[in-house]
Amino acid sequence: MPERALPYRPHNHDACVSQALADARTICREQNARLTAIRERVLELIWQSHKPLGAYDILAQLGSEGHNAAPPTVYRALDFLLQYGLVHRLASLNAFTGCSHAGENHHGLFLICHQCGTVLELESAPVSQAIDDAARAQAFQPEGATLEISGLCPRCRAEANPGAPSHD
Amino acid sequence: MPERALPYRPHNHDACVSQALADARTICREQNARLTAIRERVLELIWQSHKPLGAYDILAQLGSEGHNAAPPTVYRALDFLLQYGLVHRLASLNAFTGCSHAGENHHGLFLICHQCGTVLELESAPVSQAIDDAARAQAFQPEGATLEISGLCPRCRAEANPGAPSHD
DNA sequence: GCAAATTTGCAACATTATAACACTTGCTGC
DNA sequence: GCAGCAAGTGTTATAATGTTGCAAATTTGC
Numbered sequence: 060m061p062e063r064a065l066p067y068r069p070h071n072h073d074a075c076v077s078q079a080l081a082d083a084r085t086i087c088r089e090q091n092a093r094l095t096a097i098r099e100r101v102l103e104l105i106w107q108s109h110k111p112l113g114a115y116d117i118l119a120q121l122g123s124e125g126h127n128a129a130p131p132t133v134y135r136a137l138d139f140l141l142q143y144g145l146v147h148r149l150a151s152l153n154a155f156t157g158c159s160h161a162g163e164n165h166h167g168l169f170l171i172c173h174q175c176g177t178v179l180e181l182e183s184a185p186v187s188q189a190i191d192d193a194a195r196a197q198a199f200q201p202e203g204a205t206l207e208i209s210g211l212c213p214r215c216r217a218e219a220n221p222g223a224p225s226h227d
Numbered sequence: 228m229p230e231r232a233l234p235y236r237p238h239n240h241d242a243c244v245s246q247a248l249a250d251a252r253t254i255c256r257e258q259n260a261r262l263t264a265i266r267e268r269v270l271e272l273i274w275q276s277h278k279p280l281g282a283y284d285i286l287a288q289l290g291s292e293g294h295n296a297a298p299p300t301v302y303r304a305l306d307f308l309l310q311y312g313l314v315h316r317l318a319s320l321n322a323f324t325g326c327s328h329a330g331e332n333h334h335g336l337f338l339i340c341h342q343c344g345t346v347l348e349l350e351s352a353p354v355s356q357a358i359d360d361a362a363r364a365q366a367f368q369p370e371g372a373t374l375e376i377s378g379l380c381p382r383c384r385a386e387a388n389p390g391a392p393s394h395d
Numbered sequence: 396g397c398a399a400a401t402t403t404g405c406a407a408c409a410t411t412a413t414a415a416c417a418c419t420t421g422c423t424g425c
Numbered sequence: 426g427c428a429g430c431a432a433g434t435g436t437t438a439t440a441a442t443g444t445t446g447c448a449a450a451t452t453t454g455c
Contacts, residue, residue, distance in 0.1 A: 115442070129406080132404070135402080186357040189353040190351075199381065200384050205318065209372070261421090297437080299413075
């Protein structure tokens with residue numbers, strides 16, 4: 060599997076989108092789930108950038124392209140996409156972002172730039188392990204995680220402090 | 228400093244509350260912040276249990292005791308309490324919980340029982356470290372964290388599976 | 396084709412949070 | 426004490442986010 064492009068660096072974003080859509084189609088086919096036109100369109104809108112989209116942003120975009128949808132339409136599509144792990148909801152932003160590890164059954168760790176809004180999803184075994192240990196130490200049985208880190212992405216960091224070297 | 232009682236175990240909860248209020252008064256005095264009647268009352272309501280409270284729950288409780296407040300009153304009190312680290316907001320629940328490490332300038336890790344609603348706040352150096360490492364590996368500069376783990380607390384685990392031994 | 400199940404459309408509504416502006420309270424310097 | 430100012434509170438209205446319930450349309454399995 061090819062390394063995915065980092066959202067921070069310029070990349071052929073159309074390729075991101077078509078890859079995500081192709082993955083989604085595969086996953087849905089395998090699980091006998093129906094990736095209907097609306098669901099696919101919502102997924103595509105979410106993938107239009109690496110910035111999370113609110114449900115009402117999606118609604119507005121659908122509206123501006125003639126599909127006059129009501130909130131439940133969007134929320135149902137989002138529920139479906141969440142259920143199949145194709146998108147994530149970012150609780151700290153009330154917004155949705157495309158899942159870059161679709162099909163891997165994971166809890167992501169999200170790095171959210173409060174400057175430009177870009178989100179990078181990571182998997183980190185050490186983080187998962189540390190959390191699991193901490194929970195176990197309290198006899199707590201973890202089932203789901205919301206891990207959202209807010210800060211400055213490398214690009215915005217560089218802008219804020221142009222002299223500093225980049226460890227990129 | 229005495230070990231704090233665990234929310235999961237029966238404890239003298241009045242002591243939790245009065246400790247929290249005393250801490251709050253100290254912190255506010257030190258920082259020349261005004262812990263007014265409303266702010267203190269909101270803090271007390273939040274500490275009434277180890278279950279997070281929604282802003283509108285607080286509003287309702289204030290109402291039921293004759294103080295007919297409007298949403299901004301509650302949200303302003305909450306903003307104040309958040310600012311001085313006396314409460315935390317749980318993004319995954321849209322609710323507020325008392326900070327059990329007030330004054331320590333920290334990001335908590337929250338273990339949220341989806342059965343009984345109880346929340347335990349932890350500090351975990353290994354978790355913080357792992358997250359910091361993961362962020363740094365992406366040249367991302369972390370500033371704030373939302374770490375909320377949903378699962379089963381020991382008490383509810385025991386109820387769900389009475390035969391299992393407790394590693395308490 | 397047809398019955399059943401799933402999906403979508405739609406209207407209304409619920410919940411969470413904020414804006415704007417007037418009024419009150421408490422502090423500061425004199 | 427008290428004028429003047431900043432901080433805090435009250436009140437109304439409204440914005441933003443998310444859900445319920447039911448009917449119509451579409452798809453699926455047979």
